[in-house]
Amino acid sequence: MKTSLKWLNEYLEESVAVDEQSAADLAERIERTSVEVDSVTTLAGKQDGLVVAQVKTVAPHPDSDHMVITQVDIGQDELIQVVTGAPNVAEGQYVILAQVGSHIIDHNTDDIIEIKQATLRGETSFGMLVALQEIGFDNKIAPKDFDAGIYVFGEEDNVHAGDDAIAILGMNEPVIDTDLTPNRSDMLSMLGTAYEFGAMLGIKVVIPDFDLVEYEPLAADQIQISVESDELASKYAVRVINNITVKDSPLWLQKRLWNAGMRPINNVVDITNYMMLVYGQPLHAFDLDKLTTKQLAVRRAKNNEQLTTLDGQTRQLRAGEDIVIATNDAQPLMLAGVMGGMSSEVDRSTKNIVIESAVFNPSLVRATARRHNIHSEASSRFERGVNSDHTFTALDHAASLVDTLATGQVARGLLTAVNQPREAIQQAITVNRVNHILGTTLTLADVTTILDRLAFEYTIVDSKINVVLPARRPDMSIEADLIEEIARLYGYDNLPVTLPYGPTTPGSLTKAQRQIRASRKILESLGMNQAISYALTTPEKAQQFAENPAAKVVTLDYPMSSDRTTVRQNLLAGLLEDVAYNVNHSVRDIALYEQGRVFVANGKNELPTEIEHLAGVLTGNIVESSWQQEKAERVVDFYDIKGIVVAYLEQIGVKNVRYVATDRHANMHPGRTADIYTDDVYLGFVGQIHPKMTRAKKMTPVYGFELNLFTVMSAAKETVSYQPVTRFPQVSRDVALLINDTITNEQVMTVIHQAAGSKLADVTLFDVYAGDKLPTGKKSLAYQLTYQNNEGTLVEAEVNDDFEVVTKALVAELGADIR
């Protein structure tokens, strides 16, 4: 809400200073005590040198059809010649002159420009006659369109040649623009703002005064009103005003409106807006003569109704939901509390008007405004709650102003369709309770001083302060609200600084938290950077590497964009996007992992199952050294990613891990992928991402793994079982086998382990060869078997015997040729 301090002073017993520094200081206090401040500005900004000029003569330009030469009076001895292209300039007008040497805002660039003496088609111009848009007024607040020409003061504005135009137009008034939180609807009014600033500064509020004179005929003879149900509005009243003259508002009123960010329209509309700004009570004026019947009703929309609102849009109304004002025979007149309609708009020919003031149901207004995507000044106030104490006051004040400014006669009688009294809310509070919550040591006097500043009424009974919560503060209803008022006016800066005390609580991680954190650290120690990708993706990617492709996905009801519609069921697809992004930016060597959740849908109104996953990708080269031949960079392969998985599972404590070749993953290379099990528990998979996915994006082969972290965590063994390091020496034997190339390493290892006997400590594969020196369909594998006796020194003969059993088994079971 934009608050002109000069206007605000009208409602304060003592004025606040309106110079630039004071306004900035006040804004700082407001931020610390009340609400955020967006800006402290003046309409003038850095502009200067604008004066009121009276046009004395207008002569044709000898060399131009659209320009004229004027002589204007600015209260000095000599007239000033100004050439202008304004279509509306005329002798006798009071206008605004930007003198030579003045500074104004260029309305295209917002830069400050200096006005210089100029020659326009051979005629010298000493300055420029300006429209409001040329001196910093936004089109949304300037009363006339820019095309209409320069600004002309009204006859009743009582301005004089040579007056400072910046002051006359109120452009030098500091305006504090507050950014209100949704609860502070009270500050959507000058009076509410006055109460707030008054409380902050210790200044009392002055309620505006007005005289209302009523005339015959009776209002009740001219219109009847009704409210369909009490649920729609708790207050609804109208006044009728006859024989009005619709015209421009006087300058004092226009100034207030544009400084508040509203555009002056005509005196009637301006008065309703003005009252809304003063009281926070939206009003609406109908042209009485445009109503098809003289029966106004507040009701819900019916089937097949439509309405053209003041913004020119024709809207289909939602039957039974939208709340409207309508006559009893035709289409609705307006969306109640939201926006007026064209059919009953007040215009320059309007003679008789009906002004309504109401308290509409906040929820219904909010729902209506949302459905039609209108967020008007009125709806924002009704949604948050208006001060019901002022609903009829604002209406009477408006009527009185229409009398004064539009020379109308207020018809006798305030017509009320509904007037539910607001129940007075009393809230008790004790000083102890305040101190208990705030951690302060306030006294009773401290607390009552704050309540006095807030102008809250209260009584003290024993230790209790019974506070009457005023209607102007619809945000307040409970004790905590009062504590907040006391806290902020006491000042959060003054609160002590302590830490909670009481019974000690241990701050420790759970087993699962330690495992997840360890998982991340292990992968980082293995050279992988942690990635955090988006959980929302396309339906396709959500399931791309999913554990169970048949599982239902979690889908947004109303997504923002087609690439973020579905919640992921795997992490690899996101990591692949990351790889693609990097490759596009010429980063080719990539090792990324991600730990995060995947989501599997359950029943319609059930929460999905969330599962922690761990996935990684590897692509490009492993660079050990850029300059040493023997350590030159090499392309990563399956065994690099598998090695990472092996090391990770080992470190996290998963034993008996098996890697089983698989072609069941549609998006993985069918010959280079393994499912990972510990015993018979499935953990995930590791392999090469299917080239059909990576080639299209010009990626080098990408290797990846994805593990169900929950299964990994529950498979992890709790403890380390320590074995004393043996002091007896080891003995090793090497064996090289020529076997069919369909036989896997795992088959060989199984045979070795089964045949080896108790002294075999370790088996290491140290050579794999398949090439043209071997017969077709054969490969050579070489293993080193290490023997160890923990109780004593190995006897050569025992080792030889055990080793022979192994070689025989390899020959017998795998048809190996021992070389």
Added chain:
Amino acid sequence: MSLIEDLKALKATAVARINATEADVEALRVSLLGKKGELTALLKGMKDVAPEERKTVGEIGNDVRQTITTLLAQKKAAEETARLNEQLAAETIDVTLPGSAHQVGQPHVLQQIIDEIEQHFLGLGFEIIDDIVDSPEVETDEYNFERENLPKDHPARDMQDTFYITPEILLRTQTSPVQSRSLEKHDFSKGPLKMIAPGKVYRRDTDDATHSHQFHQVEGMVVGENITMADLKGTLLSIMQKLFGEKHQIRMRPSYFPFTEPSVEVDVSWNEVTPDMKPEDIEWIEVLGAGMTHPNVLRMDGIDPEKYSAFAFGLGPDRFAMLKYGVDDIRQFYLNDVRFLSQFNRKGN
């Protein structure tokens, strides 16, 4: 010549030969001390020495052997040192050539901020709630909004545009629902509830430099019999000084959240604050929202607001990372550009 003189003469010539030798120290040792060596040959004459002189001759003989042995050993050591030095000189490399690369992975910068926050609160005796049961990312409307004192038509729902899945299920817009889920389970006989809840949250926003449809929050809450707003101030000051530095200050400003009353926005000083500093010279930046938990929220979670009081706060790791490192586009956090991620590689901070 007596044997004694011969021995003394041998000693003198041997010392001279050893000192002079350039080449084979071992050959010299053999020729002097070997079985067929000169000393051995001389000492064969011992048998002709009179018994009363043998002791003296023996001592002289030993002295000669000792002297020669020591000198030879010294000579040999010097020779080895020289050979080693020669070898080492030949092995000299350019130590300014690059070392072999070892890839060290980094936690994501947001993770680093979350880790720092977690570590601080663990030290203050807080639990961390981040499991799928108490901190689900897909939430019910009830926990995300209604239990946070935001009934269905509450205007403040506009502050958080929401990704709905069904009218009752949504992607959580805040980590606040973790408060309710934790409170329901907490056993107050074991002391106050002190918890933080880090995690991902989602808003129906168009991604741009300052908005992201996915970001992180760390919710914090303390519920006990004597929890005050001063405790909130102290707790927030401690975490802000941990994240931004000890000389930074905070200020609280009034704000509004449906789930806290009083509600505050908290600013941290961008510059270090010294006691002699003028207030207008402190530059404040908004970093988080906090407040005393609304009695309705406590009541809905089965906690008696007359007996217990509580504070809650919401930290934004994304915003902290942007401020701390000057990252000007929040989307950077989710692109996982290796050139971006690998910069945040300071351990032990």
